[in-house]
Amino acid sequence: MTAPFVSRGGEAQGFALLVHGGAGAVAAERRPLHAEGCHRAARAGAEVLRGGGSALDAVERAVRALEDDPLFNAGTGACLAEDGHVELDASIMEGTSLRAGAVCALARFAAPVAIARAALDDGRHVLYAAHGARLFALERGFVEVPEETLVTPAARAAFAAVRAGTGATGWAGGTVGAVARDLAGGTAAATSTGGMINKRVGRVGDSPLIGAGTYADDDAGAISTTGQGEGMIRLGVARLAALTMAGGASAAEALRSAIEALHSRVGATGGAIAVDRRGRWGWARSTATMSWAVVDAAGEDGGI
Amino acid sequence: MTAPFVSRGGEAQGFALLVHGGAGAVAAERRPLHAEGCHRAARAGAEVLRGGGSALDAVERAVRALEDDPLFNAGTGACLAEDGHVELDASIMEGTSLRAGAVCALARFAAPVAIARAALDDGRHVLYAAHGARLFALERGFVEVPEETLVTPAARAAFAAVRAGTGATGWAGGTVGAVARDLAGGTAAATSTGGMINKRVGRVGDSPLIGAGTYADDDAGAISTTGQGEGMIRLGVARLAALTMAGGASAAEALRSAIEALHSRVGATGGAIAVDRRGRWGWARSTATMSWAVVDAAGEDGGI
Numbered sequence: 001m002t003a004p005f006v007s008r009g010g011e012a013q014g015f016a017l018l019v020h021g022g023a024g025a026v027a028a029e030r031r032p033l034h035a036e037g038c039h040r041a042a043r044a045g046a047e048v049l050r051g052g053g054s055a056l057d058a059v060e061r062a063v064r065a066l067e068d069d070p071l072f073n074a075g076t077g078a079c080l081a082e083d084g085h086v087e088l089d090a091s092i093m094e095g096t097s098l099r100a101g102a103v104c105a106l107a108r109f110a111a112p113v114a115i116a117r118a119a120l121d122d123g124r125h126v127l128y129a130a131h132g133a134r135l136f137a138l139e140r141g142f143v144e145v146p147e148e149t150l151v152t153p154a155a156r157a158a159f160a161a162v163r164a165g166t167g168a169t170g171w172a173g174g175t176v177g178a179v180a181r182d183l184a185g186g187t188a189a190a191t192s193t194g195g196m197i198n199k200r201v202g203r204v205g206d207s208p209l210i211g212a213g214t215y216a217d218d219d220a221g222a223i224s225t226t227g228q229g230e231g232m233i234r235l236g237v238a239r240l241a242a243l244t245m246a247g248g249a250s251a252a253e254a255l256r257s258a259i260e261a262l263h264s265r266v267g268a269t270g271g272a273i274a275v276d277r278r279g280r281w282g283w284a285r286s287t288a289t290m291s292w293a294v295v296d297a298a299g300e301d302g303g304i
Numbered sequence: 305m306t307a308p309f310v311s312r313g314g315e316a317q318g319f320a321l322l323v324h325g326g327a328g329a330v331a332a333e334r335r336p337l338h339a340e341g342c343h344r345a346a347r348a349g350a351e352v353l354r355g356g357g358s359a360l361d362a363v364e365r366a367v368r369a370l371e372d373d374p375l376f377n378a379g380t381g382a383c384l385a386e387d388g389h390v391e392l393d394a395s396i397m398e399g400t401s402l403r404a405g406a407v408c409a410l411a412r413f414a415a416p417v418a419i420a421r422a423a424l425d426d427g428r429h430v431l432y433a434a435h436g437a438r439l440f441a442l443e444r445g446f447v448e449v450p451e452e453t454l455v456t457p458a459a460r461a462a463f464a465a466v467r468a469g470t471g472a473t474g475w476a477g478g479t480v481g482a483v484a485r486d487l488a489g490g491t492a493a494a495t496s497t498g499g500m501i502n503k504r505v506g507r508v509g510d511s512p513l514i515g516a517g518t519y520a521d522d523d524a525g526a527i528s529t530t531g532q533g534e535g536m537i538r539l540g541v542a543r544l545a546a547l548t549m550a551g552g553a554s555a556a557e558a559l560r561s562a563i564e565a566l567h568s569r570v571g572a573t574g575g576a577i578a579v580d581r582r583g584r585w586g587w588a589r590s591t592a593t594m595s596w597a598v599v600d601a602a603g604e605d606g607g608i
Contacts, residue, residue, distance in 0.1 A: 087436075098538040098570050104508070105433040125507040126534045129409040130434035132391075132506010202436010203429040204408070211515040211540035230430045234402040236515035239540035243547050266402050 005260060009252025009282030014297030015049040016275045017042050017180045019062050020283065021072050021291035022193075023227040023271035024173020026304060033071055034291035035304045041065035042302065045178055046295035055180035055188035055222070056094040056117075063090075063113040063190045066176035070152045073174030075110050077152050078194025080159040083201050086150050088112040088194055089208035091127075092120055095187035095216035100126050103133040104208040108144045113192045115142055116208070126210065130202070155194075162198045173287075175207055177214070177224025181275045189214045189222035189238075195229070205229025211239035220246035221254070221277050227262070227270015227287060234266045245276045252282025259284040309564060313556025313586030318601030319353040320579045321346050321484045323366050324587065325376050325595035327531040327575035328477020330608060337375055338595035339608045345369035346606065349482055350599035359484035359492035359526070360398040360421075367394075367417040367494045370480035374456045377478030379414050381456050382498025384463040387505050390454050392416040392498055393512035395431075396424055399491035399520035404430050407437040408512040412448045417496045419446055420512070430514065434506070459498075466502045477591075479511055481518070481528025485579045493518045493526035493542075499533070509533030515543035524550035525558070525581050531566070531574015531591060538570050549580045556586025563588040 019042045021034050045062030049055070067075025078086045090112035091102035101119030103112055104127065118140045119128060128136045138144070161167035175193035182188075191214045193207040206213035206229040213229070215238035216222035223238040232238075237258050244254035251274035262268050263286055271285030273292060281294050293302030325342045349366030353359070371379025382390045394416035395406035405423030407416055408431065422444045423432060432440045442448070465471030479497035486492075495518045497511040510517035510533040517533070519542035520526035527542040536542075541562050548558035555578035566572050567590055575589030577596060587596050597606030 093538075100538050105436060125504055126537045127508040127513075128504070128506045129508050130436075130506060132409060132434075132504060135505055200429055200432070200436060201439055202432045202434060204431040204433050209431075209513055209515075210537050211513075211543055215540065233430045233514050234397075234404050236519065236540065236543035236546075239515055239543040240547065242540075243544065 005286050007252050007256040007282065007284035009250055009280055012279045012281050012296040015181060015183050016279055016281045016296045017045040017049055017058055017062060018273045018275055018281045018294040019178045019292065020224065020226055020271065020273045021066060021176055022174035023285050023287040023290040025288040031289065031304045035302055037069045037071050038291045038293035039302050042293035042295045042300065045180060049180060049182050052183060055182040055186045058180040059178040059188045059190040060092060060113055060117050062178035063176055063192050064111055067111055067113060067192050072176045073194045074176045074192040075112060076150050077155060078150055079155050079197040081201055082198045086147055086194060089205055090116045090192035091208045091210060091214040092116045092190040093188065093210055093214050093216040095218040095222055098217060100210045102127040102208040102210060104204040105130040105202050106133040108147050109137055109142055110145050110150065113190050127208065158197050175226040177226060177273060179222040179224050179273050179275045181279050185218060187216045187218050187222040187275060189216045189224045191224045206232035209233060211236050213238060215239055215242045217242050219277060221251055221274050223272055223274045225270060225272040228268035231262055231266040231268025232270060235262055237262060237272065241272065241274060250280045250282060251276040255282055255284035259286050309590050311556050311560040311586065311588035313554055313584055316583045316585050316600040319485060319487050320583055320585045320600045321350040321353055321362055321366060322577045322579055322585045322598040323482045323596065324528065324530055324575065324577045325370060325480055326478035327589050327591040327594040329592040335608045339606055341373045341375050342595045342597035343606050346597035346599045349484060353484060353486050356487060359486040359490045362484040363482040363492045363494040364396060364417055364421050366482035367480055367496050368415055371415055371417060371496055376480045377498045378480045378496040379416060380454050381459060382454055383459050383501040385505055386502045390451055390498060393509055394420045394496035395512045395514060395518040396420045396494040397492065397514055397518050397520040399522040399526055402521060404514045406431040406512040406514065408508040409434040409506050410437040412451050413441055413446055414449050414454065417494050431512065462501050479530040481530060481577060483526040483528050483577050483579045485583050489522060491520045491522050491526040491579060493520045493528045495528045510536035513537060515540050517542060519543050519546045521546050523581060525555055525578050527576055527578045529574060529576040532572035535566055535570040535572025536574060539566055541566060545578060554584045554586060555580040559586055559588035563590050
């Protein structure tokens with residue numbers, strides 16, 4: 001894994017919806033698929049904003065689209081833990097009143113971000129783990145699905161390769177996330193993942209942790225991260241980037257600084273997307289690839 | 305619950321070990337017991353530092369002492385979730401290389417902070433949840449204990465009162481934590497809790513979350529928080545205070561600012577302890593009480 005430290009940013013028109021499909025090293029021939037999946041999800045989220053909807057609703061919609069896309073390591077398409085089962089992590093936060101919801105180590109639900117959103121709306125607690133997350137989801141009317149509907153042939157093959165020692169890394173890539181700023185200036189962020197291939201049972205990464213994988217604050221901006229989750233947790237990357245933006249840095253500047261610190265302070269690689277309080281969007285990565293797409297009132301852009 | 309915004313700080317001599325026994329509202333007649341429990345734990349941790357040991361070993365020792373003390377809501381003495389069972393959360397972090405370990409929603413282990421420490425030492429993952437945390441603990445040689453050995457008559461009575469509607473709040477108070485700076489300038493922090501009385505099954509608070517309840521960075525300082533955990537998570541209090549100290553603020557200044565922001569931004573109350581990179585210690589609270597004690601090479605202080 002190289003550390004190219006690529007970053008990019010722009011000024012959004014009207015509203016902004018930015019998604020990522022995970023930092024990693026996607027093979028060249030599959031890169032157009034990943035970029036197109038991000039474009040589709042960004043458009044779905046942007047439709048919410050174009051109609052005057054909230055950043056919170058928009059990031060949930062975009063991440064749902066990515067969870068449902070079997071190409072990505074979230075919801076359908078999630079990677080397998082060392083026991084061969086799926087354990088999902090997701091979080092969502094809105095920046096106007098700093099409400100947040102999250103689930104971790106959750107099995108057999110197709111849309112973890114929607115359960116995280118239900119926790120945010122409920123408001124009693126922020127984060128639910130494992131069996132308790134399942135009970136909360138069932139109580140809110142979410143339906144358990146057979147695990148085999150979430151597991152793709154690609155996820156099984158990647159797991160088998162890592163177990164056989166022929167897979168280069170336990171890092172799946174393909175975590176998904178979205179950030180948005182709506183027409184009223186409200187911000188939100190959401191992140192969802194299956195975690196690492198062959199992770200230990202019960203391992204929780206940065207994606208469901210407010211301040212590590214996800215953060216939103218209208219006085220700063222909204223952030224979603226992807227990459228080596230343990231490093232993201234140890235550096236508190238999303239909270240760090242939010243505070244950098246609160247100090248006046250643009251989304252792209254804050255993320256470039258955070259991803260460089262991720263390398264220099266904890267020796268980890270990854271990427272992140274953000275939109276700041278002024279509506280500037282940006283991303284940064286120190287991995288070979290990170291698929292992304294942005295949509296605003298004037299058009300769209302994206303790549304990998 | 306009043307919001308008195310009390311804070312205090314001092315300059316440590318040689319080394320510093322500071323503990324808290326939870327923000328809350330301890331009844332007047334029981335306050336001396338809580339303060340004395342903190343003094344005992346701070347002395348135990350300080351012995352490690354006096355002998356040239358690391359801040360990491362010292363905070364683990366101090367938090368172990370508080371977990372074993374049935375007076376506090378951590379390890380033995382933990383409060384009960386809505387199903388009448390114990391679910392424990394703990395984390396530990398050292399500030400020299402930003403290593404961290406944590407467990408959440410863990411049942412039937414007497415010393416969660418020691419399991420968090422084992423995760424830190426192992427290094428593969430940072431955070432383990434529920435069943436997976438149990439598997440990790442058993443693999444590392446920790447022994448499950450009968451739940452009834454962890455549950456005190458006071459915890460049962462408090463749970464019964466909340467369930468009967470005669471307890472004023474689900475907030476147990478009594479979370480414990482420690483921060484330290486060793487003779488080599490290394491910092492560390494640890495936090496452990498049973499969470500909230502009558503919490504939903506699987507609810508995870510701030511205590512096991514790096515950047516919410518616990519953070520350590522030798523370039524900033526070390527922090528452990530206590531109070532309304534959901535608010536601590538939403539504001540990312542430990543990471544916020546670390547970045548304030550990295551900018552030059554003293555421990556007491558950083559915590560006063562963070563606890564005030566906890567009130568103004570998310571309407572929550574709580575407290576925190578910290579030691580900064582220059583060895584200044586401090587605490588702040590917006591609750592009626594927070595037991596605490598500090599020991600350095602020159603002596604000790606404490607109260608509630």
